Structures are given as C-alpha cells and as structure tokens.
Amino acid sequence: MSLLSVLRPPLEDAEIIDLYFARDERAISETDKKYRKYLLVVARNFVSAQEDCEECLNDTYVGAWEAMPPQRPSHLKAFLTSIIRRVSINKYNEMCRQKRVPSALTNSFDEIEMFVYEENASDELEAQRLGAIIGEYIKTLGKRQRYIFMSRYYMAEPIDKIASELSVSRSTVNKEIAAIKEGLRRALEREGYKI
Amino acid sequence: MKKEKFSEALNHIDYSFIEEYVEEKERINRERQRRTFVKRVAPLAATFIVFFTVIGIILGGNTSMLPAVPNENVSGDTSYEHVYVFEYGGRKYCAAFMNPNFNFGKQYVSDELGEIVATDKNGKTSSHKIFSSSLDTVDKEVFIEINGNYYPAYKSNKSNEKE
Structure with missing residues (x-):
C-alpha cells in the first residue's frame, strides 16, 4: 500500500459500493481501510482470540464481495455489521462445539436462554417467525431500551461498555435489561411461546 | 442449541x-x-x-481592558445628551449616552447613578456603572467604575472635549 493511499481519506460508502459492483478488488481494501477497526471490535464481542477475529473479518469481506451485487445496501456499515455478526456467531458456535474458550456472547445468551424452546425454533422458518416477533417487540421499546437491547443481544456487548456509552451506571443498565426481558417474555407468551 | x-x-x-x-x-x-x-x-x-x-x-497595567469610547464621534455629535469625561491610565475618555437611566435626586437609595456601555478597540462591549459621591447634588464628584476600580469623571459640555 503506497503512502499516498494511506494518507488519502477513506472513500464514501456509495463509492465503495460502486467498486463492489464494478468487481474491483479495491472494494475490499477500501472497506478494510474504513471499517477494519470497527469490525474487529464487533468480532471481538463474539470470539475473543485475535486470529479468530481476523478470520471473521476476512470471511466478512468475502461475504460482502459475494453479496454485492446483487444487493446494494443503503447503509454499508450496518450491512457489514450484520455480516460480521453472522460470521462471528458461526465461529462462536464452532468454538463451542470444539469446547474452546467462550466469549462475552456466552453471558449475553445465557440471559435469554430461558425464552427459547427447541420445539419453537427448530428450523429456519421458526427462526424467521421468532425474529419477526422480536422485531415487533423492539418497535415498542423506547430509544434507549432499543439501544440497550441491540447492544446486549444483537451485538453481545458487555454491560459495562453499554453503561459507559450511555453514561449511566451498571445497575441502571441491569434494570433496563430486566424490564426488556420481562417485556419480551410477555410478548413471546402472547404469541404462544411457553416460557 | x-x-x-x-x-x-x-x-x-x-x-x-x-x-x-x-x-x-x-x-x-x-x-x-x-x-x-x-x-x-x-x-x-x-x-x-x-x-x-x-x-x-x-x-x-490592565490597559487592555480600557473602554475606548471614541472621543471624536462624541464631540461632534449633538445627539448625545450626556457626556462624562474621565481619566484612566493617563488618558482622557468620554462616556457618552443619549438616554441615561439615572436621576440626581433624593429618591435614590443608593449612590449608583446609571450605567454606560463602552466599546473597546476590538469591538468588545463592557458596561460600567456611574456613581456619585453625593446623592442630592448634581455638581458633586462623579465616578465611573472600571474593572472594580472607581475613576473620577466630570460632566462635559460635549463640545470641546478631546482626548
């Protein structure tokens, strides 16, 4: 990488997406230049080892390369977030099967384990249905609770980090999480899930 | 699972x-x-x-805080009703105002006569209170407060006062 390309500010998202559509390999390097740091932080929530994070990052770039085209995301960062989450969770599941070191995700998932019964979410269709119910529930949350829900359960972020980001105490976040869980439990029960 | x-x-x-x-x-x-x-x-x-x-x-010597009221404008401008002259840092200044909010009368419970707003050479404005040593006499000493200090002033006839 030349010095000039390092000093040059990163491209706009739309320009990077255009590179993907033009099948120009600079799309990967530009994505890496702009989002590498952020994506590694996301991956670290799910898998702790640096080499695993790097592997997830590379798989994310491959995923983005394969998805664009045909997809043209309206928000590249969110798009990459969803890819790296999926990739990292797959990696996490693989690690669990191999009984390797767990991550922050373990704690975050332990909290919601009680909600999901295998017979309710046994296939892709069921996961979609459950996803839709959770989505409807998220819509009913306030802005802060929505942020906490996404941070904790979508991104598996530690409670301390969420508290620090929102400039509130850890116990405040815990209270909000308890309220969110209770609301989610009621929402799932209404839809016929036995909790 | x-x-x-x-x-x-x-x-x-x-x-x-x-x-x-x-x-x-x-x-x-x-x-x-x-x-x-x-x-x-x-x-x-x-x-x-x-x-x-x-x-x-x-x-x-605190000269940067001086309220620099433009003498030239004051002397030739008859729209000003009240012009006070005072010395500060070895220089003479005019404090001019059209409609002073004070009255030399016994009804005043304090010796504060009013306030002027001055503009310094950088365009920054500052307000300065005007005091009298006597509440009931027009011709007694008048002081202008600048940065917590009081400087004697006297009433000008607004025609020939120059720095």
Whole structure:
C-alpha cells in the first residue's frame, strides 16, 4: 500500500459500493481501510482470540464481495455489521462445539436462554417467525431500551461498555435489561411461546 | 442449541434496527469524543487564559481592558445628551449616552447613578456603572467604575472635549 493511499481519506460508502459492483478488488481494501477497526471490535464481542477475529473479518469481506451485487445496501456499515455478526456467531458456535474458550456472547445468551424452546425454533422458518416477533417487540421499546437491547443481544456487548456509552451506571443498565426481558417474555407468551 | 436459535432469530429482525443502532452508536461515540476533548482541553484553556491575563495585567497595567469610547464621534455629535469625561491610565475618555437611566435626586437609595456601555478597540462591549459621591447634588464628584476600580469623571459640555 503506497503512502499516498494511506494518507488519502477513506472513500464514501456509495463509492465503495460502486467498486463492489464494478468487481474491483479495491472494494475490499477500501472497506478494510474504513471499517477494519470497527469490525474487529464487533468480532471481538463474539470470539475473543485475535486470529479468530481476523478470520471473521476476512470471511466478512468475502461475504460482502459475494453479496454485492446483487444487493446494494443503503447503509454499508450496518450491512457489514450484520455480516460480521453472522460470521462471528458461526465461529462462536464452532468454538463451542470444539469446547474452546467462550466469549462475552456466552453471558449475553445465557440471559435469554430461558425464552427459547427447541420445539419453537427448530428450523429456519421458526427462526424467521421468532425474529419477526422480536422485531415487533423492539418497535415498542423506547430509544434507549432499543439501544440497550441491540447492544446486549444483537451485538453481545458487555454491560459495562453499554453503561459507559450511555453514561449511566451498571445497575441502571441491569434494570433496563430486566424490564426488556420481562417485556419480551410477555410478548413471546402472547404469541404462544411457553416460557 | 437454544441460544443458537435465539441468535438465529435475531438475524431475521428488521434491517432498520441495525441501521438505527449503528447510527446511534456513531452519535454516542462522537459525543463521547467531544466530551473527552472538552474535559481535557478546558482546564488547559482556563490555565492559559488565567496565565495570559495575569501576564497582561503585570505587563500592561490592565490597559487592555480600557473602554475606548471614541472621543471624536462624541464631540461632534449633538445627539448625545450626556457626556462624562474621565481619566484612566493617563488618558482622557468620554462616556457618552443619549438616554441615561439615572436621576440626581433624593429618591435614590443608593449612590449608583446609571450605567454606560463602552466599546473597546476590538469591538468588545463592557458596561460600567456611574456613581456619585453625593446623592442630592448634581455638581458633586462623579465616578465611573472600571474593572472594580472607581475613576473620577466630570460632566462635559460635549463640545470641546478631546482626548
């Protein structure tokens, strides 16, 4: 990488997406230049080892390369977030099967384990249905609770980090999480899930 | 496996939630960076301001705080009703105003006669109170307060006062 390309500010998202559509390999390097740091932080929530994070990052770039085209995301960062989450969770599941070191995700998932019964979410269709119910529930949350829900359960972020980001105490976040869980439990029960 | 199913379900939530989350996170991070910057820079800035103010007072005898009322404009402008002259830092200044909010009368419970607003050479305005040594006599001493100090002033006939 030349010095000039390092000093040059990163491209706009739309320009990077255009590179993907033009099948120009600079799309990967530009994505890496702009989002590498952020994506590694996301991956670290799910898998702790640096080499695993790097592997997830590379798989994310491959995923983005394969998805664009045909997809043209309206928000590249969110798009990459969803890819790296999926990739990292797959990696996490693989690690669990191999009984390797767990991550922050373990704690975050332990909290919601009680909600999901295998017979309710046994296939892709069921996961979609459950996803839709959770989505409807998220819509009913306030802005802060929505942020906490996404941070904790979508991104598996530690409670301390969420508290620090929102400039509130850890116990405040815990209270909000308890309220969110209770609301989610009621929402799932209404839809016929036995909790 | 149960956890995996919940995680899988979250993959199907509306994409707009992810967008909203990412944007909110960016906003929070920007705000935190700004707060951190202010927290680090504010004490430094305050130290610099205090330092240079002290240096300015020591070296310049506080002349940078002078209210520089333009004498030239005052002397030729008959629209001013009241012009006071006072000396400050060895120079003579005019404080001119059209509609002073004071009255030389016994009804005053304090010796504060009014206030002038002066503009310094940098365009910065400052207000200065006018006091009299006597409440009931027009011709007694009048003082203008500048930065906590009182400087004697006398009433001008607004025609020939020049710096």
